[in-house]
Amino acid sequence: MSEGGLPERPDTPCVAVCSTTFDEICRGCGRTVVEVAHWVSMSAEQKELVWQRILAQGYPRRNK
Secondary structure, eight states: OOTTSOOOOOSOOOOSOOOOSSSSBOTTTOOBHHHHHHGGGSOHHHHHHHHHHHHHTTOSOSOO
């Protein structure tokens, strides 16, 4: 856990497998197009909510 009580996470869930061909969700990391675009300006708490959702959905995915 970090000092703020949030889990330690990588800086980004990006796995360099970027594809939103069929919908608004990246096939590599599971974030929406909007989340990817705003990631750098999101608070740690906002990022953690995204992390929790994408991990529950089986992301980030590599080589899929």
